[in-house]
Amino acid sequence: EAQVTQNPRYLITVTGKKLTVTCSQNMNHEYMSWYRQDPGLGLRQIYYSMNVEVTDKGDVPEGYKVSRKEKRNFPLILESPSPNQTSLYFCASSYGDKDTQYFGPGTRLTVL
């Protein structure tokens, strides 16, 4: 089944404790991206990747890192999480940056 998976689905952590949210797709998509969704603000892009080893900043990259060592995986890294990063995070993938994006189920992160 074609899908985008994210782990964990729910995470509660404390300020400053490094964490990684994994994202994996099995559709051989070249384009992957991370979004955060906050009430009243909709979906805002954090980082995106056009292909392996190619990443770039989106609208709200501060406080986040990503890597794209393999085509199927695009982890989101929070080196030192802060409470303002409490949000719902979605990973998405597509063949190209203008193609239909397929979204993962979301990761709800709470930073205390």
Place this chain on the structure above:
Amino acid sequence: LAKTTQPISMDSYEGQEVNITCSHNNIATNDYITWYQQFPSQGPRFIIQGYKTKVTNEVASLFIPADRKSSTLSLPRVSLSDTAVYYCLVLKLSFGAGTTVTVRA
């Protein structure tokens, strides 16, 4: 960056047609317009995509005027299960804030 603007919420009744308009004044020549549907606790799901004029599929129609500065998603004969948040996307970086459509019995 292109910015998209859409209404925050809309109410409708079962069986009615719902039209949601998204404004994207700074759309670039080679940008497509895509609409997504999102239910609570789920990721957005693709509904329809278009470049200009009209596109129709089994769930919706998309109307795009000649200047492409806006687009209108049309949901025919909505049901309770169409209650969701609808997003328009022009550039990969610029989702609208979403329109919550509530369908009442």
